[in-house]
Amino acid sequence: MNLYLISKNIPMNNKNNELNERRDFIKTSAILTGGALLSSIPLAGAYASGSDTIKIALIGCGSRGTGAAFQALSTKFNLKLVAMADAFPDKLEKSHKSLLAKFGAEKISVPEDKKFTGFDGYKSAMEDADVVLLCTPPGFRPVHFAEAVKQNKQIFMEKPVATDSPGIRSVLATAEEAKRKKLNVVVGLQRHYQKNYRELIKRVHQGELGDIISGQVYWNSGGVWVNPRQPNQTEMEYQMRNWYYFNWLCGDHIVEQHVHNIDVANWVKNKYPVSAYGAGGRFLRTGKDYGEIFDNHSIEFVYDDGTVISSQCRHFTGGANRVDESFQGTKGKIFLDSSNRGKIWDHKGKVLVNYEGKNDANPYQTEHDELFAAITANQYKFADAENAAKSTMTAIMGRYASYSGDVIKWDDALNSNINLMPDRLAWDALPKILPNFDGTYPHAIPGVTKVI
Protein backbone atom coordinates (compact mmCIF):
# COMPACT_ATOMS: atom_id res chain seq x y z
CA MET A 1 0.00 0.00 0.00
CA ASN A 2 1.30 3.47 -0.83
CA LEU A 3 0.88 5.42 2.37
CA TYR A 4 1.40 8.67 0.55
CA LEU A 5 -1.81 8.49 -1.48
CA ILE A 6 -4.91 10.42 -0.49
CA SER A 7 -8.18 8.90 -1.68
CA LYS A 8 -9.81 10.57 -4.69
CA ASN A 9 -13.25 9.67 -3.38
CA ILE A 10 -13.68 12.75 -1.31
CA PRO A 11 -17.17 13.76 -0.26
CA MET A 12 -17.27 17.50 -0.95
CA ASN A 13 -19.12 19.39 1.73
CA ASN A 14 -20.80 22.71 1.19
CA LYS A 15 -17.64 24.79 1.26
CA ASN A 16 -19.28 28.04 2.30
CA ASN A 17 -20.98 26.40 5.25
CA GLU A 18 -17.77 24.73 6.26
CA LEU A 19 -15.82 27.97 6.04
CA ASN A 20 -18.40 29.75 8.12
CA GLU A 21 -18.33 26.94 10.68
CA ARG A 22 -14.55 27.11 10.81
CA ARG A 23 -14.68 30.87 11.31
CA ASP A 24 -17.31 30.60 14.00
CA PHE A 25 -15.44 27.88 15.82
CA ILE A 26 -12.06 29.57 15.95
CA LYS A 27 -13.64 32.71 17.39
CA THR A 28 -15.22 30.58 20.09
CA SER A 29 -12.00 28.70 20.62
CA ALA A 30 -10.03 31.89 21.06
CA ILE A 31 -12.50 32.88 23.74
CA LEU A 32 -12.32 29.51 25.45
CA THR A 33 -8.57 29.44 25.54
CA GLY A 34 -8.78 32.81 27.22
CA GLY A 35 -10.49 30.87 29.99
CA ALA A 36 -14.09 32.07 29.68
CA LEU A 37 -16.40 30.17 31.99
CA LEU A 38 -18.69 27.85 30.05
CA SER A 39 -20.56 26.18 32.85
CA SER A 40 -20.19 25.70 36.54
CA ILE A 41 -21.72 22.23 36.66
CA PRO A 42 -20.08 19.57 34.51
CA LEU A 43 -22.47 16.91 33.24
CA ALA A 44 -19.92 14.16 33.58
CA GLY A 45 -16.57 13.66 35.21
CA ALA A 46 -17.48 16.00 38.07
CA TYR A 47 -14.80 16.24 40.67
CA ALA A 48 -16.24 16.15 44.16
CA SER A 49 -14.86 19.45 45.44
CA GLY A 50 -13.82 20.26 48.97
CA SER A 51 -10.90 18.52 50.55
CA ASP A 52 -11.03 15.54 48.16
CA THR A 53 -7.86 14.55 46.41
CA ILE A 54 -7.87 14.74 42.61
CA LYS A 55 -6.60 11.46 41.19
CA ILE A 56 -4.53 11.63 38.03
CA ALA A 57 -3.29 8.95 35.63
CA LEU A 58 -0.34 9.35 33.29
CA ILE A 59 -0.55 7.67 29.87
CA GLY A 60 2.82 7.85 28.09
CA CYS A 61 5.58 8.19 30.70
CA GLY A 62 8.36 9.67 28.56
CA SER A 63 9.98 13.05 28.92
CA ARG A 64 6.88 15.20 28.28
CA GLY A 65 4.57 12.89 30.19
CA THR A 66 6.86 12.97 33.21
CA GLY A 67 7.06 16.76 32.80
CA ALA A 68 3.26 17.09 32.57
CA ALA A 69 2.82 14.97 35.72
CA PHE A 70 5.44 17.14 37.42
CA GLN A 71 3.50 20.28 36.47
CA ALA A 72 0.13 18.85 37.51
CA LEU A 73 1.55 17.78 40.90
CA SER A 74 3.20 21.21 41.29
CA THR A 75 -0.11 23.08 41.20
CA LYS A 76 -1.45 24.34 44.52
CA PHE A 77 -4.22 21.73 44.48
CA ASN A 78 -4.42 18.39 46.24
CA LEU A 79 -3.41 15.85 43.59
CA LYS A 80 -2.22 12.29 43.63
CA LEU A 81 -0.82 10.16 40.80
CA VAL A 82 -2.68 6.84 41.06
CA ALA A 83 -1.92 4.97 37.83
CA MET A 84 0.62 4.96 35.01
CA ALA A 85 0.66 3.35 31.56
CA ASP A 86 3.49 3.09 29.08
CA ALA A 87 4.19 0.79 26.17
CA PHE A 88 7.56 -0.06 27.75
CA PRO A 89 8.20 -1.10 31.40
CA ASP A 90 11.64 0.62 31.45
CA LYS A 91 10.11 3.97 30.47
CA LEU A 92 7.38 3.65 33.09
CA GLU A 93 9.84 2.75 35.86
CA LYS A 94 12.19 5.63 35.01
CA SER A 95 9.33 8.11 35.14
CA HIS A 96 7.93 6.62 38.36
CA LYS A 97 11.33 6.77 40.03
CA SER A 98 11.92 10.42 39.19
CA LEU A 99 8.39 11.49 40.23
CA LEU A 100 8.67 9.51 43.46
CA ALA A 101 12.01 11.15 44.24
CA LYS A 102 10.52 14.57 43.69
CA PHE A 103 7.07 14.26 45.29
CA GLY A 104 7.28 11.31 47.70
CA ALA A 105 5.02 8.32 48.28
CA GLU A 106 2.01 10.31 49.42
CA LYS A 107 1.56 12.01 46.05
CA ILE A 108 2.98 9.17 43.93
CA SER A 109 0.62 6.44 45.00
CA VAL A 110 1.03 3.93 42.17
CA PRO A 111 1.13 0.32 43.42
CA GLU A 112 2.52 -2.37 41.13
CA ASP A 113 -0.96 -3.43 39.99
CA LYS A 114 -1.65 0.14 38.81
CA LYS A 115 1.39 0.21 36.53
CA PHE A 116 0.23 -0.90 33.08
CA THR A 117 2.45 -1.72 30.10
CA GLY A 118 1.91 -2.68 26.46
CA PHE A 119 -0.54 -1.20 23.97
CA ASP A 120 -3.78 -1.66 25.94
CA GLY A 121 -2.72 -0.50 29.41
CA TYR A 122 -4.17 2.98 28.88
CA LYS A 123 -7.76 1.80 29.42
CA SER A 124 -7.13 0.28 32.85
CA ALA A 125 -4.88 3.16 33.91
CA MET A 126 -7.68 5.66 33.25
CA GLU A 127 -10.24 3.82 35.35
CA ASP A 128 -9.24 5.08 38.80
CA ALA A 129 -8.48 8.66 37.76
CA ASP A 130 -10.45 11.91 37.71
CA VAL A 131 -8.01 13.51 35.27
CA VAL A 132 -5.84 11.84 32.62
CA LEU A 133 -2.62 13.15 31.06
CA LEU A 134 -2.32 11.81 27.47
CA CYS A 135 1.36 12.08 26.53
CA THR A 136 2.23 9.24 24.14
CA PRO A 137 3.45 9.90 20.62
CA PRO A 138 0.58 11.52 18.71
CA GLY A 139 -0.44 8.54 16.57
CA PHE A 140 -2.22 7.06 19.62
CA ARG A 141 -3.92 10.27 20.70
CA PRO A 142 -7.23 9.81 18.81
CA VAL A 143 -7.85 6.40 20.43
CA HIS A 144 -6.68 7.49 23.89
CA PHE A 145 -8.72 10.70 23.75
CA ALA A 146 -11.83 8.77 22.70
CA GLU A 147 -11.40 6.34 25.60
CA ALA A 148 -10.82 9.17 28.10
CA VAL A 149 -14.04 10.91 27.03
CA LYS A 150 -15.91 7.59 27.04
CA GLN A 151 -14.75 7.14 30.66
CA ASN A 152 -15.86 10.75 31.50
CA LYS A 153 -12.39 11.96 32.42
CA GLN A 154 -11.12 15.54 32.49
CA ILE A 155 -8.18 15.73 30.14
CA PHE A 156 -4.78 17.24 29.54
CA MET A 157 -3.38 16.00 26.24
CA GLU A 158 -0.24 16.85 24.37
CA LYS A 159 -0.04 18.17 20.84
CA PRO A 160 -0.19 17.14 18.05
CA VAL A 161 -3.46 15.28 18.38
CA ALA A 162 -3.18 12.89 15.40
CA THR A 163 -0.90 12.01 12.50
CA ASP A 164 -3.37 11.34 9.66
CA SER A 165 -6.77 12.56 8.42
CA PRO A 166 -8.87 9.70 9.87
CA GLY A 167 -7.23 10.45 13.24
CA ILE A 168 -8.18 14.12 12.94
CA ARG A 169 -11.78 13.26 12.11
CA SER A 170 -11.88 10.99 15.15
CA VAL A 171 -10.53 13.76 17.42
CA LEU A 172 -13.06 16.24 16.01
CA ALA A 173 -15.90 13.82 16.79
CA THR A 174 -14.54 13.14 20.29
CA ALA A 175 -14.11 16.89 20.87
CA GLU A 176 -17.84 17.30 20.23
CA GLU A 177 -18.61 14.53 22.71
CA ALA A 178 -16.31 16.14 25.30
CA LYS A 179 -18.20 19.42 24.86
CA ARG A 180 -21.54 17.65 25.22
CA LYS A 181 -20.33 16.04 28.44
CA LYS A 182 -18.71 19.32 29.58
CA LEU A 183 -15.34 17.72 30.18
CA ASN A 184 -12.45 20.17 30.35
CA VAL A 185 -9.83 19.49 27.67
CA VAL A 186 -6.52 21.37 27.71
CA VAL A 187 -4.08 20.69 24.86
CA GLY A 188 -0.35 21.31 25.15
CA LEU A 189 -0.22 24.03 22.50
CA GLN A 190 1.19 26.04 25.36
CA ARG A 191 1.51 29.35 23.52
CA HIS A 192 -2.24 29.69 24.25
CA TYR A 193 -1.24 29.72 27.94
CA GLN A 194 1.73 32.10 27.51
CA LYS A 195 1.30 35.75 28.43
CA ASN A 196 3.12 37.42 25.50
CA TYR A 197 1.03 35.44 22.98
CA ARG A 198 -2.23 36.01 24.83
CA GLU A 199 -1.72 39.76 25.27
CA LEU A 200 -0.31 40.62 21.88
CA ILE A 201 -2.66 38.44 19.85
CA LYS A 202 -5.54 40.05 21.74
CA ARG A 203 -4.29 43.41 20.41
CA VAL A 204 -4.21 41.96 16.88
CA HIS A 205 -7.79 40.77 17.27
CA GLN A 206 -8.74 44.24 18.55
CA GLY A 207 -7.55 45.61 15.18
CA GLU A 208 -4.29 47.37 16.12
CA LEU A 209 -2.54 45.97 13.02
CA GLY A 210 -5.55 46.31 10.72
CA ASP A 211 -6.17 43.20 8.59
CA ILE A 212 -3.40 40.58 8.71
CA ILE A 213 -2.35 40.02 5.09
CA SER A 214 0.83 37.91 5.34
CA GLY A 215 3.08 36.10 7.79
CA GLN A 216 6.09 33.85 8.31
CA VAL A 217 6.34 31.03 10.83
CA TYR A 218 9.47 29.00 11.59
CA TRP A 219 10.73 25.94 13.43
CA ASN A 220 14.27 25.68 12.09
CA SER A 221 16.39 23.66 14.50
CA GLY A 222 18.96 20.90 14.76
CA GLY A 223 16.69 17.84 15.02
CA VAL A 224 16.14 15.18 17.66
CA TRP A 225 17.40 11.92 19.13
CA VAL A 226 18.08 8.55 17.45
CA ASN A 227 17.81 5.18 19.24
CA PRO A 228 19.92 2.71 17.22
CA ARG A 229 18.36 -0.64 16.32
CA GLN A 230 19.10 -3.35 18.90
CA PRO A 231 19.52 -7.11 18.32
CA ASN A 232 16.29 -9.08 18.84
CA GLN A 233 14.07 -6.01 18.48
CA THR A 234 10.95 -6.61 16.44
CA GLU A 235 10.19 -4.03 13.74
CA MET A 236 7.32 -2.76 15.90
CA GLU A 237 9.60 -2.21 18.91
CA TYR A 238 12.22 -0.50 16.73
CA GLN A 239 9.66 1.93 15.32
CA MET A 240 8.06 2.54 18.72
CA ARG A 241 11.45 3.41 20.24
CA ASN A 242 12.21 5.64 17.24
CA TRP A 243 8.72 7.02 16.90
CA TYR A 244 9.91 10.42 15.69
CA TYR A 245 10.96 9.03 12.29
CA PHE A 246 7.70 7.23 11.40
CA ASN A 247 4.61 9.07 10.24
CA TRP A 248 2.02 6.78 11.82
CA LEU A 249 3.52 7.67 15.21
CA CYS A 250 4.86 11.20 14.70
CA GLY A 251 3.40 12.80 11.58
CA ASP A 252 6.83 14.18 10.52
CA HIS A 253 8.39 17.18 12.27
CA ILE A 254 6.16 19.62 10.39
CA VAL A 255 3.35 18.10 12.46
CA GLU A 256 5.19 17.20 15.67
CA GLN A 257 7.02 20.49 16.28
CA HIS A 258 5.97 23.05 13.69
CA VAL A 259 2.30 22.64 14.65
CA HIS A 260 3.05 25.16 17.43
CA ASN A 261 3.93 27.93 14.96
CA ILE A 262 1.27 26.95 12.41
CA ASP A 263 -1.29 27.06 15.22
CA VAL A 264 -0.16 30.61 16.08
CA ALA A 265 -0.82 31.61 12.44
CA ASN A 266 -4.34 30.16 12.65
CA TRP A 267 -4.89 31.91 15.99
CA VAL A 268 -3.71 35.27 14.63
CA LYS A 269 -5.82 34.85 11.48
CA ASN A 270 -8.82 33.57 13.45
CA LYS A 271 -9.37 30.92 10.79
CA TYR A 272 -7.79 27.92 9.07
CA PRO A 273 -6.17 27.88 5.62
CA VAL A 274 -8.00 26.65 2.54
CA SER A 275 -4.94 25.23 0.77
CA ALA A 276 -1.22 24.49 1.01
CA TYR A 277 1.56 24.43 -1.59
CA GLY A 278 5.26 23.81 -1.10
CA ALA A 279 8.22 21.48 -1.14
CA GLY A 280 10.50 19.53 1.12
CA GLY A 281 12.90 16.63 1.18
CA ARG A 282 15.75 14.76 2.81
CA PHE A 283 19.02 16.63 2.19
CA LEU A 284 21.19 15.48 5.11
CA ARG A 285 19.20 13.01 7.14
CA THR A 286 19.14 10.20 4.59
CA GLY A 287 20.42 7.02 6.31
CA LYS A 288 18.77 3.98 7.89
CA ASP A 289 18.41 5.69 11.27
CA TYR A 290 15.98 8.29 9.93
CA GLY A 291 12.89 6.33 8.94
CA GLU A 292 10.67 8.04 6.39
CA ILE A 293 10.41 11.68 7.52
CA PHE A 294 11.82 14.69 5.68
CA ASP A 295 14.45 16.99 7.15
CA ASN A 296 12.91 20.13 5.65
CA HIS A 297 9.53 21.51 4.56
CA SER A 298 8.72 24.96 3.11
CA ILE A 299 5.02 25.57 2.72
CA GLU A 300 2.71 28.42 1.78
CA PHE A 301 -0.63 28.23 3.57
CA VAL A 302 -3.35 30.22 1.79
CA TYR A 303 -6.43 31.53 3.65
CA ASP A 304 -9.81 32.29 2.10
CA ASP A 305 -9.08 36.05 2.02
CA GLY A 306 -5.89 35.48 0.00
CA THR A 307 -3.52 35.83 2.96
CA VAL A 308 -0.38 33.73 2.51
CA ILE A 309 1.50 32.46 5.57
CA SER A 310 4.95 31.12 4.67
CA SER A 311 6.13 28.30 6.86
CA GLN A 312 9.59 26.75 7.17
CA CYS A 313 10.75 23.90 9.33
CA ARG A 314 13.96 21.96 9.13
CA HIS A 315 16.22 19.71 11.11
CA PHE A 316 19.83 20.53 10.19
CA THR A 317 22.77 21.21 12.42
CA GLY A 318 24.67 24.29 11.29
CA GLY A 319 22.99 27.27 9.70
CA ALA A 320 20.83 29.78 11.49
CA ASN A 321 18.15 28.40 13.79
CA ARG A 322 14.91 30.22 14.53
CA VAL A 323 11.60 29.31 16.13
CA ASP A 324 9.19 32.26 15.98
CA GLU A 325 6.35 33.95 14.15
CA SER A 326 5.91 37.28 12.30
CA PHE A 327 2.78 38.74 10.72
CA GLN A 328 2.11 41.85 8.64
CA GLY A 329 -1.14 43.80 8.76
CA THR A 330 -2.52 46.78 6.85
CA LYS A 331 -1.55 49.08 9.76
CA GLY A 332 1.56 47.43 11.24
CA LYS A 333 3.48 44.25 11.97
CA ILE A 334 4.12 41.89 14.85
CA PHE A 335 6.83 39.47 16.01
CA LEU A 336 6.32 36.75 18.64
CA ASP A 337 8.48 34.01 20.12
CA SER A 338 8.37 31.44 22.89
CA SER A 339 11.02 33.27 24.96
CA ASN A 340 8.24 35.55 26.25
CA ARG A 341 8.99 38.25 23.66
CA GLY A 342 6.77 40.22 21.32
CA LYS A 343 6.99 43.43 19.31
CA ILE A 344 4.51 45.53 17.37
CA TRP A 345 5.62 48.23 14.90
CA ASP A 346 3.84 50.60 12.57
CA HIS A 347 4.86 50.68 8.92
CA LYS A 348 7.25 53.61 9.49
CA GLY A 349 9.24 51.41 11.88
CA LYS A 350 8.00 53.10 15.08
CA VAL A 351 7.88 50.53 17.88
CA LEU A 352 4.40 50.56 19.45
CA VAL A 353 4.87 47.61 21.82
CA ASN A 354 8.12 45.98 22.96
CA TYR A 355 7.10 43.12 25.24
CA GLU A 356 9.71 41.27 27.29
CA GLY A 357 8.04 39.12 29.93
CA LYS A 358 11.20 38.21 31.82
CA ASN A 359 9.21 37.08 34.86
CA ASP A 360 6.24 35.60 33.04
CA ALA A 361 4.97 32.25 34.26
CA ASN A 362 6.10 29.07 32.53
CA PRO A 363 3.23 28.26 30.13
CA TYR A 364 3.68 24.49 30.71
CA GLN A 365 2.85 25.21 34.36
CA THR A 366 0.04 27.66 33.55
CA GLU A 367 -1.76 24.98 31.52
CA HIS A 368 -2.03 22.83 34.63
CA ASP A 369 -2.64 25.69 37.07
CA GLU A 370 -5.64 26.81 35.03
CA LEU A 371 -6.96 23.32 34.26
CA PHE A 372 -6.89 22.16 37.88
CA ALA A 373 -8.30 25.49 39.13
CA ALA A 374 -11.31 24.91 36.87
CA ILE A 375 -11.67 21.27 37.93
CA THR A 376 -11.49 21.98 41.67
CA ALA A 377 -14.11 24.72 41.24
CA ASN A 378 -16.32 22.31 39.25
CA GLN A 379 -16.15 24.63 36.27
CA TYR A 380 -16.22 23.79 32.58
CA LYS A 381 -13.72 26.21 31.05
CA PHE A 382 -11.51 24.53 28.45
CA ALA A 383 -12.42 23.05 25.08
CA ASP A 384 -9.07 23.07 23.28
CA ALA A 385 -9.44 19.86 21.26
CA GLU A 386 -11.24 21.18 18.18
CA ASN A 387 -8.72 23.94 17.52
CA ALA A 388 -5.86 21.52 18.24
CA ALA A 389 -7.31 19.05 15.73
CA LYS A 390 -7.69 21.74 13.06
CA SER A 391 -4.20 23.15 13.64
CA THR A 392 -2.80 19.60 13.55
CA MET A 393 -4.78 19.11 10.30
CA THR A 394 -3.19 22.27 8.91
CA ALA A 395 0.27 20.82 9.58
CA ILE A 396 -0.73 17.45 8.05
CA MET A 397 -2.00 19.35 4.97
CA GLY A 398 1.47 20.96 4.81
CA ARG A 399 3.03 17.48 4.89
CA TYR A 400 0.74 16.33 2.07
CA ALA A 401 1.86 19.41 0.07
CA SER A 402 5.59 18.89 0.58
CA TYR A 403 5.41 15.14 -0.02
CA SER A 404 3.60 15.62 -3.35
CA GLY A 405 4.53 19.08 -4.63
CA ASP A 406 0.81 19.48 -5.42
CA VAL A 407 -1.61 22.17 -4.29
CA ILE A 408 -3.56 20.51 -1.48
CA LYS A 409 -7.02 21.78 -0.58
CA TRP A 410 -8.32 21.68 2.98
CA ASP A 411 -11.43 19.62 2.25
CA ASP A 412 -9.49 17.03 0.25
CA ALA A 413 -6.89 16.75 3.00
CA LEU A 414 -9.44 16.48 5.82
CA ASN A 415 -11.47 13.85 3.97
CA SER A 416 -8.55 11.59 3.03
CA ASN A 417 -9.15 7.97 3.98
CA ILE A 418 -5.50 7.00 4.18
CA ASN A 419 -5.01 5.49 7.59
CA LEU A 420 -1.36 5.24 8.65
CA MET A 421 -1.98 3.15 11.78
CA PRO A 422 -1.05 -0.55 11.79
CA ASP A 423 -3.94 -2.99 11.39
CA ARG A 424 -2.89 -4.68 14.63
CA LEU A 425 -0.95 -3.31 17.61
CA ALA A 426 1.31 -5.96 19.13
CA TRP A 427 5.06 -6.40 19.43
CA ASP A 428 5.03 -9.08 16.71
CA ALA A 429 2.69 -7.14 14.38
CA LEU A 430 4.00 -5.30 11.33
CA PRO A 431 3.62 -1.55 10.85
CA LYS A 432 2.49 -0.51 7.35
CA ILE A 433 5.87 1.09 6.61
CA LEU A 434 8.68 -1.48 6.41
CA PRO A 435 12.40 -1.18 5.65
CA ASN A 436 13.90 -1.71 2.20
CA PHE A 437 16.39 -4.60 1.86
CA ASP A 438 19.28 -2.19 2.66
CA GLY A 439 17.65 -1.04 5.92
CA THR A 440 16.54 2.39 4.69
CA TYR A 441 12.82 3.16 4.50
CA PRO A 442 10.69 4.22 1.54
CA HIS A 443 9.84 7.91 1.65
CA ALA A 444 7.90 10.42 -0.40
CA ILE A 445 9.53 12.14 -3.40
CA PRO A 446 8.01 15.54 -4.27
CA GLY A 447 6.87 15.71 -7.87
CA VAL A 448 6.78 11.92 -8.11
CA THR A 449 4.68 10.91 -5.11
CA LYS A 450 1.04 11.57 -5.81
CA VAL A 451 -1.13 12.33 -2.82
CA ILE A 452 -4.32 12.98 -4.76
Ligand SMILES: NC(=O)c1ccc[n+]([C@@H]2O[C@H](COP(=O)([O-])OP(=O)(O)OC[C@H]3O[C@@H](n4cnc5c(N)ncnc54)[C@H](O)[C@@H]3O)[C@@H](O)[C@H]2O)c1
Ligand atom coordinates in the same frame (compact mmCIF):
# COMPACT_ATOMS: atom_id res chain seq x y z
N1 LIG B 1 4.09 20.91 24.20
C1 LIG B 1 5.37 20.75 24.00
O1 LIG B 1 6.15 21.69 23.91
C2 LIG B 1 5.92 19.36 23.86
C3 LIG B 1 7.27 19.10 24.10
C4 LIG B 1 7.73 17.79 23.95
C5 LIG B 1 6.87 16.80 23.55
N2 LIG B 1 5.56 17.09 23.31
C6 LIG B 1 4.64 16.02 22.87
O2 LIG B 1 4.49 15.06 23.90
C7 LIG B 1 4.29 13.78 23.33
C8 LIG B 1 5.34 12.82 23.89
O3 LIG B 1 6.62 13.28 23.54
P1 LIG B 1 7.92 12.91 24.43
O4 LIG B 1 8.96 13.86 24.02
O5 LIG B 1 7.53 12.78 25.84
O6 LIG B 1 8.26 11.48 23.84
P2 LIG B 1 8.93 10.26 24.67
O7 LIG B 1 9.37 9.24 23.68
O8 LIG B 1 9.90 10.77 25.64
O9 LIG B 1 7.67 9.68 25.47
C9 LIG B 1 6.59 9.03 24.88
C10 LIG B 1 6.25 7.85 25.80
O10 LIG B 1 5.02 7.25 25.35
C11 LIG B 1 5.20 5.85 25.44
N3 LIG B 1 4.24 5.21 24.55
C12 LIG B 1 4.31 5.07 23.21
N4 LIG B 1 3.21 4.47 22.74
C13 LIG B 1 2.42 4.21 23.81
C14 LIG B 1 1.14 3.60 23.97
N5 LIG B 1 0.45 3.14 22.90
N6 LIG B 1 0.65 3.49 25.21
C15 LIG B 1 1.34 3.95 26.28
N7 LIG B 1 2.55 4.52 26.19
C16 LIG B 1 3.08 4.66 24.97
C17 LIG B 1 6.64 5.62 25.06
O11 LIG B 1 7.12 4.37 25.43
C18 LIG B 1 7.33 6.77 25.77
O12 LIG B 1 7.71 6.44 27.08
C19 LIG B 1 4.38 13.97 21.82
O13 LIG B 1 3.09 14.13 21.28
C20 LIG B 1 5.14 15.26 21.67
O14 LIG B 1 4.83 15.94 20.48
C21 LIG B 1 5.07 18.33 23.49
